[in-house]
Amino acid sequence: MYRSPVREPLITGNKDLHDITVDIARPIETSANKWWWSLFIVSAIAMLWGFGCIAYTIGTGVGVWGLNNTIGWAWDITNFVWWVGIGHAGTLISAVLLLFRQNWRLSINRTSEAMTIFAVMQAGLFPLIHMGRLWVGFWVFPLPNQYGPLWVNFNSPLLWDVFAISTYFSVSLVFWYMGLIPDFAMIRDRAIKPITKKIYSFLSFGWSGRAKHWQRHEVMSLVLAGLCTPLVLSVHSIVSMDFATSVIPGWHTTIFPPYFVAGAIFGGFAMCQTLLLIARKVVNLEDYITMTHIEYMNIIILVTGSIVGCAYITELFIAWYSGVEFEQYAFLNRATGPYWWAYWAMMTCNVISPQLMWFKKLRRNILFTFIIALFVHIGMWFERFVIIVTSLHRDFLPSSWSMFSPTFVDLGIFIGTIGFFLVLFLIYARTFPVIAQAELKTIVKTKSSKYNKNKNGE
Amino acid sequence: MYRITKDIKRFSTILILIGVVAISYGFFQSLTATSDDEIKYTVKKIANELDLKLKVKLENEKYNDVGYWMDENDEVIIKTGDKSKYEDGTKVVITEINTDGEGGYSFSTKKDKKVDYSELIYKVEKKLNCSIDSSHIHSVEDVIYSAKHYFHAKSQRVWSSLLISTLFFLMISVAATLWWALQYVAQAGWSALLLRVPMAITSFIPYGAFILIFILVTGGIHWHHTFHWMAEGINDPLDPYYDEIIANKSAYLNIPFFMSRSFIYLLGWMFFAYLLKKYSLKEDVYGGGHSMKWYNKSFKVSVLFVLFLGVTSSSAGWDWIMSIDTHWFSTLFSWYALASFFVSACAFIAIITIYLMYSGYFKELNNSHMHDFGRYLLAFSIFWTYLWFAQYMLIWYSNIPEEVAYYQERYEYYYPMIIITLLINFITPFLLLMKRSSKRSKGQLLFVACLIVLGHYFDVFLMITPGTMHDHWHLGFIEIGTFLGFLGLFVLIVFRNLSKHQLIQKNHPMIGESEHHEIHIH
Amino acid sequence: MENKVIYGLYGDDDHVLAATKKIVSKGYRVNEVYSPYPVHGLDTAMGLNYSRLAITSFMYGLLGFGLITLLMWFIMISDWPMIIGGKPNFSYGQALPAFIPVTFEATVFCAAHLMVITFLFRCGLFPGSSSRNPDPRTTDDKFLMEVSESDPKKITEIKKIMKECGAEEVNVKNSVKELMDEIDGELSKKNKVSKRRKVKKSNSSFLTNIINKIKRK
Incomplete structure (x- = not known):
């Protein structure tokens, strides 16, 4: 395939097909080092603490959270939206970038999709425990029941969320798994221990790499990508509609759906950066996740951060322009009220800090990238907090104005989900092929530095 | 090229x-659209010819909307003979008030004759060569x-x-x-x-x-x-x-x-x-x-x-x-x-x-x-x-x-x-x-x-x-x-x-x- | 005459593609090509029909669309209509905007999942399936071409074409099983050796050893 001299190689270190196989199978075939174990133990402790807090919540009731009559929704929904947002980059990378023929996605799509799935699992926890009675969680589905015609309400955005999140989770999982089958087959074919061989044979579904199978696999991947692209947009749009369909000033804004999606991509890519920057060091993937990849992801963070910034300013301006007193107050209160620090933390982390990515030197600096990604996590968490808590805490009735302070349970559940997320990710990093090697091999001839050198300037 | x-x-x-x-x-x-003054003049002239008053005012009109006919003490404040108006402009006179024994009231009205603007609308439309939506017309002002x-x-x-x-x-x-x-x-x-x-x-x-x-x-x-x-x-x-x-x-x-x-x-x-x-x-x-x-x-x-x-x-x-x-x-x-x-x-x-x-x-x-x-x-x-x-x-x-x-x-x-x-x-x-x-x-x-x-x-x-x-x-x-x-x-x-x-x-x-x-x- | 299977092993996708084109142009049929990744143009060169999976996905999407519309109509309109948030549900059109998000999700749900199930079914893939590629190297960096022929003269011609187009190895076997058994034998021998020597992390050298052994033959 012809390649323009402008393009940078996406695989460095003179890799050929076999090198890729070896590099990607290595973490699975070797045992974990101390760093992995220490990180795993810390995450597992956090996870267990979180599980304890969840058990306490369910045993005692949602009253153990810091909620009150005015602020009936706070950390639970903030964390939910934060995690769902993080769960957006994966499918975006594998689906949207596939449609856009962005080959650089191939080194990072597997891991970011794994991240997506694990993040959506964390997100899904919150609505469940928020119900208080976990065991009747299935009531959210339209099932016939003994109460007569007592159905779920399809007019409610919360029910749309049930459908959106479950569709998104299951389709992402399937998309991810279908990509994994050929890679599991590769591990299977290299496995020496009978047990490993058995496990990976089971996981690989008997994949043999026949021409017809590949043909179908490619059609399926493309159609799934086509389906996932609007799906990604729809999920966070529907999450935003939980707020935007209401009449609460600060929640009801028409820009919410696309702006939430942009924010989700922004936060999701930041999480991708965080995990990949660690992963490439720990499992030696520097040749696959190159500076070019990091730079491209930084550019996406810059673009989506700017879109989010535009949306913040649009909201502020239209709040004034609308002439609606309540709307104007809601935004004034955000910026200058008792929660001003949350608003300005959001503004600094989400709008100002990514602007530093305009400098090529900074966006090709690993440490700097890592720090900005952490900033984005903080900023995106505060964004949801600002939208949810500051819009609620001063409602139409000044006598019921209130403030929110989280309890240790709120904090414990949040930290617990981070622990749970990391536990899942760490297990994944040692047992799964962390790069979609079969797909990556398709671009070896055009994008690997080994073959590129002599083809440059063709 | x-x-x-x-x-x-x-x-x-x-x-x-x-x-x-x-x-x-x-x-x-x-540029040839009829000016505001000309419209006013023409409509008024035709209305005069048809003997329609410019503004129809209700005497002793207390309430514009018959929906409000109780005060804060739940006392009926409408008397028989009160004049009122429906939203569509139909004038009504309350003729009878009945209670249903459970705190609810109903009333009967005798419809007043509704002023007919259709002829005015027709003539104005013909004269000025325009079209007027008759469903929103309740007065001559509305026609203008x-x-x-x-x-x-x-x-x-x-x-x-x-x-x-x-x-x-x-x-x-x-x-x-x-x-x-x-x-x-x-x-x-x-x-x-x-x-x-x-x-x-x-x-x-x-x-x-x-x-x-x-x-x-x-x-x-x-x-x-x-x-x-x-x-x-x-x-x-x-x-x-x-x-x-x-x-x-x-x-x-x-x-x-x-x-x-x-x-x-x-x-x-x-x-x-x-x-x-x-x-x-x-x-x-x-x-x-x-x-x-x-x-x-x-x-x-x-x-x-x-x-x-x-x-x-x-x-x-x-x-x-x-x-x-x-x-x-x-x-x-x-x-x-x-x-x-x-x-x-x-x-x-x-x-x-x-x-x-x-x-x-x-x-x-x-x-x-x-x-x-x-x-x-x-x-x-x-x-x-x-x-x-x-x-x-x-x-x-x-x-x-x-x-x-x-x-x-x-x-x-x-x-x-x-x-x-x-x-x-x-x-x-x-x-x-x-x-x-x-x-x-x-x-x-x-x-x-x-x-x-x-x-x-x-x-x-x-x-x-x-x-x-x-x-x-x-x-x-x-x-x-x-x-x-x-x-x-x-x-x-x-x-x-x-x-x-x-x-x-x-x-x-x-x-x-x-x-x-x-x-x-x- | 006994039917033989000719295997050509290639190390480059361009070579296998060229070989396929040439063999097909001579009037033979390429049974199968096992490859570590999809080779573009191979399906057309082998004369495979275009996959109709995308069309099934569209059908499944329509099915999902229909089912969810029916379900929502039954629940919200027919069985127990209510006025929610000042919005009556006396007919489907009245509250249509509220039904669109779920309609979309259900359409995508059916289109995606049912298509994937169709894919797995058509390819005979399922957890625990014992089928696999004859040569384990084809998930790594090799491409294995399989041609059946019984006439010895033609076999020689095919072998010649395969070699001309850059095949690294050409083997003639009686069946797939023969090839697989042979490779399995090599594998188990290798495993025993490695167990005895307690070599745990020998990865890259392992397959090269097999290749060398086969080459020595």
Whole structure:
């Protein structure tokens, strides 16, 4: 395939097909080092603490959270939206970038999709425990029941969320798994221990790499990508509609759906950066996740951060322009009220800090990238907090104005989900092929530095 | 090298002539619209002839609405013999009040004779040659108001249709510049062969800008009030036309600030389009070999343009379109409008490219390029629908009066048009471009692209007309003629520009990729 | 005459593609090509039909659309209509905007999942399936081409073409099983050796050893 001299190689270190196989199978075939174990133990402790807090919540009731009559929704929904947002980059990378023929996605799509799935699992926890009675969680589905015609309400955005999140989770999982089958087959074919061989044979579904199978696999991947692209947009749009369909000033804004999606991509890519920057060091993937990849992801963070910034300013301006007193107050209160620090933390982390990515030197600096990604996590968490808590805490009735302070349970559940997320990710990093090697091999001839050198300037 | 053909020249000249005739006819209609004083005089005269009082006042009228007939102590405060009025203006006299023993009351009325205005309406319509909606007439004043409204809309019509067509073609040229810049920003390879097409389209910006400035300036000097907030006295609390909501917005919506903003957007866009064009042409001459100088320059300008447009497209949308419905506001509006213009720009680029292919140019382009156009059209049609739905559904769902009035008006008077717009802009591209083979077929793509252009003209029509013409809207000779005239002008300018330069740019580093472009999987 | 299977092993996708084109042009049929990744143009060169999975997905999408519309109509309109948030549900059109998000999700749900199930079913893939590629190297960096022929003359011709087009190895076997058994034998031998030597992390050298052994033959 012809390649323009402008393009940078996406695989460095003179890799050929076999090198890729070896590099990607290595973490699975070797045992974990101390760093992995220490990180795993810390995450597992956090996870267990979180599980304890969840058990306490369910045993005692949602009253153990810091909620009150005015602020009936706070950390639970903030964390939910934060995690769902993080769960957006994966499918975006594998689906949207596939449609856009962005080959650089191939080194990072597997891991970011794994991240997506694990993040959506964390997100899904919150609505469940928020119900208080976990065991009747299935009531959210339209099932016939003994109460007569007592159905779920399809007019409610919360029910749309049930459908959106479950569709998104299951389709992402399937998309991810279908990509994994050929890679599991590769591990299977290299496995020496009978047990490993058995496990990976089971996981690989008997994949043999026949021409017809590949043909179908490619059609399926493309159609799934086509389906996932609007799906990604729809999920966070529907999450935003939980707020935007209401009449609460600060929640009801028409820009919410696309702006939430942009924010989700922004936060999701930041999480991708965080995990990949660690992963490439720990499992030696520097040749696959190159500076070019990091730079491209930084550019996406810059673009989506700017879109989010535009949306913040649009909201502020239209709040004034609308002439609606309540709307104007809601935004004034955000910026200058008792929660001003949350608003300005959001503004600094989400709008100002990514602007530093305009400098090529900074966006090709690993440490700097890592720090900005952490900033984005903080900023995106505060964004949801600002939208949810500051819009609620001063409602139409000044006598019921209130403030929110989280309890240790709120904090414990949040930290617990981070622990749970990391536990899942760490297990994944040692047992799964962390790069979609079969797909990556398709671009070896055009994008690997080994073959590129002599083809440059063709 | 492409040469503009005589056919194109002839075709576009005919279209321009149609446009000139339509616009002249529109101005003629606008200037000959009956004046307010004349309407008042005529209606009064006819009313006097028919012996109708100008204002029908109810004596001893206590309550305007029979819904309120209890006071705070649940005492009945209506007596038999009280006069009241229904909402439709029917006067009633309470004849009897009954209790149902459970705290509820009912009453009986004897209907008064309703004043019959139908003869007045008929005569006024005949005399002034207008049409009056009789369902809202409850007094002679209403007849005057309704007739005035008719003639205001009549004089407004040509300006609205001018604004629609100007914005449509101007913003398409700007969106085509965006498309062009995005190819650089994203380092797209497939499109390198056909980048002269969006370049030619950008040459329409100055013409569109000039006409738009004409419309805005004439609005500013009160030739017309397409922008309602420009009306005289609207910000003056002592004026009968005072509008508090609009007055509160006057820090932003005032003519000097508005004009300077408009100039900044237009000059900025023209400047960036000029630079992009300059670098692209310089690359033809000085580029080549391993020199990436001009490509890198184009890249930088493109990034800056995207950034500039990212901000200005939002505020331009508020200024030029959203402020027509001055009371209304929606945070999403400008993004939605930009999506509409962007998909139309994609369609125009595809149409021109396919036309050139049919005329024997662009031999290097293959099915895969068509496939990419098909994807663009499909994806952005869906994106447009997504934004349309997001804005509509949220406003419908919340049902807040100050927002929902916007769609209320559109639903009441423009319902079929909305449905047609959605069908053309979403269903047709969705069904017709879903299949791989249809995305790869020139003919089918051309058909869908033309439909999309038409559909998005309707969309822009729906953004503007309800705010300027309300229920007295037309999609007749003036609108269609103006559109055709602009189309002619657009085609003439674009094709003349195409024939000025090399049709395929030389020395673009991605040309090779574009020549070898092939989509393997679907 | 006994039917033989000719295996050509390639190390480059261009070579296998060229070989396929040439063999097909001579009037033979390429049974199968096992490859570590999809080779573009191979399906057309082998004369495979275009996959209709995308069409099934569209059908499944329509099915999902229909089912969810029916379900929502039954629940919200027919069985127990209510006025929710000031919005009556007396007919489906009245509250249509509220039904669109779920309609979309259900359409995508059915289109995606049912298509994937169709894919797995058509390819005979399922957890625990014992089928696999004859040569384990084809998931790593090799491409294995399989042609059946009985006429010895033609076999020689095919072998010649395969070699001309850059095949690294050409083997003629009686059946797939023979090849697989042979490779399995090599594998188990290798495993025993490695167990005895307690070599845990021998990855890259392992397959090269097999290759060398086969080459020595």
